[in-house]
Structures are given as structure tokens and as C-alpha cells.
Amino acid sequence: MQPKKKNPSIERSFVLVKPDGVQRGLIGEVISRLESRGLKVIGLKMVRPSLEHVDSHYPQDEAWIERLGHKGFTVFEEYGIDPKEYMGTNDKKEAGKMVRKWLVDYLTEAPVVAMVIEGVHAIDMVRKIAGNTLPSKADIGTIRGDYSVDSPAAANLEGRAIKNIMHASETPQEAEHEIAHWFAQEEIFEYPLAHHAAMYSKL
Ligand code: UDP
Ligand code: MG
Numbered sequence: 001m002q003p004k005k006k007n008p009s010i011e012r013s014f015v016l017v018k019p020d021g022v023q024r025g026l027i028g029e030v031i032s033r034l035e036s037r038g039l040k041v042i043g044l045k046m047v048r049p050s051l052e053h054v055d056s057h058y059p060q061d062e063a064w065i066e067r068l069g070h071k072g073f074t075v076f077e078e079y080g081i082d083p084k085e086y087m088g089t090n091d092k093k094e095a096g097k098m099v100r101k102w103l104v105d106y107l108t109e110a111p112v113v114a115m116v117i118e119g120v121h122a123i124d125m126v127r128k129i130a131g132n133t134l135p136s137k138a139d140i141g142t143i144r145g146d147y148s149v150d151s152p153a154a155a156n157l158e159g160r161a162i163k164n165i166m167h168a169s170e171t172p173q174e175a176e177h178e179i180a181h182w183f184a185q186e187e188i189f190e191y192p193l194a195h196h197a198a199m200y201s202k203l
Contacts, residue, residue: 069096
């Protein structure tokens with residue numbers, strides 16, 4: 001008999017409750033929203049990461065950095081704000097580099113809670129629960145939409161990163177890198193969740 005293949009819908013994602021989430025007492029709320037969707041926590045710890053650790057958590061490539069700059073610029077355009085006046089540049093790559101530096105500083109300000117989350121389409125599901133990167137754009141009902149109100153126009157113009165409670169992997173490649181970056185093999189656990197029998201069994 002062929003060995004049973006692992007269902008490809010079952011993915012692992014990496015989640016961080018960022019310093020603002022930890023300091024505002026939202027660790028439980030983040031975990032609870034993931035658990036109540038049926039996702040499984042298979043790794044969990046509080047960490048005070050070094051600058052180097054956070055620096056190599058986020059991508060370094062030019063395209064990612066430019067995308068980071070672009071996110072803020074869409075809001076500046078919408079609200080008629082000139083980035084050159086406040087950030088000293090109209091260049092998305094240059095702005096992205098500044099944001100990346102603020103982001104690394106932000107994540108090292110206080111402890112964070114790191115998690116590995118497993119479940120059906122876990123990467124997209126966790127992103128949906130987290131909501132839009134920019135809290136001012138995040139839907140009500142998402143974690144970022146319910147608990148934060150920051151905007152690039154508030155944060156980037158003040159020379160700091162947007163505080164948005166949590167991080168969540170965006171792609172399988174990101175998830176693979178991030179899980180290996182934060183967790184040792186023996187810190188990740190396999191166990192059955194009782195309610196999965198009701199959620200997924202054939203009647
Ligand atoms: N960020 C910021 N200013 C911006 C865009 C992003 O401070 O104009 C921060 C924000 O904290 C965000 C992080 O950079 O969560 C990483 O950005 P990314 O585009 O990967 O968003 P995410 O995956 O966190 O939704
Ligand atoms: Mg991201």
C-alpha cells in the first residue's frame with residue numbers, strides 16, 4: 001500500500017505578536033482568534049530578539065524594500081501628502097530602506113511572542129485574521145482592524161514603523177524561512193486537536 005500523502009492544504013505559518021501587542025495585553029486575544037478559527041498552535045514562546053535576529057527575519061532584497069516604500073506612498077497620495085516634505089524623499093526604495101530600519105527598531109523595543117500555526121491554508125487564513133498591513137485600511141473584525149488605528153501618514157512621517165499588533169507570513173517561502181529562523185525542530189510539536197474530528201471527519 002502507498003504511504004498516505006500529507007494533505008497539501010495543511011500549511012504552517014509563522015506569527016509574531018509584536019511589542020505593541022504584547023504591551024497592550026493582546027497576546028491571549030491573538031492566540032484565541034487563531035484557535036477559534038480551528039488553527040493549531042504547534043510552537044509558542046516569548047523572545048526579546050536582537051537587532052541582528054530581526055534584521056534577518058525580514059527580506060533584504062530590493063523588490064521587498066521598494067514594496068515597503070510603496071505601501072506608505074499609496075496612503076500619502078490618497079491624502080495629498082508630499083513624502084519629500086516629511087520623509088525627505090520621493091523615492092520608494094529610499095523610503096522603504098528607512099521604513100525597514102524603523103521596523104527592525106520597533107520589533108526590538110520589547111519582548112515579542114513567536115508562534116508556529118498549523119492548519120488548512122494556514123498562511124492565507126492567518127493573514128485574513130490579521131487584516132491589512134495598514135491599520136487604517138484593515139477591516140473591522142480583523143485583529144489589526146479591531147485593535148489598531150495607525151497609518152503610514154501618522155507613523156512614517158514621525159520616523160517610526162506602523163504599530164499593527166502582529167506579523168504573519170505572506171507566502172510558503174516566507175513561512176519556511178521564518179519558522180526555521182525562530183524555532184528549533186524540537187520546539188515544534190505534533191498533537192491532535194479534539195475538535196478537528198468534528199470539523200473534518202466524513203459523516
Ligand atoms: N510598515 C511601516 N510603514 C509602511 C509599511 C509597512 O512601518 O509604510 C511596517 C508594518 O509594521 C508592517 C511591516 O512594516 O507590518 C512589514 O511590512 P509588510 O509589507 O511585510 O506587511 P505585513 O506582512 O506585516 O502585513
Ligand atoms: Mg510581510
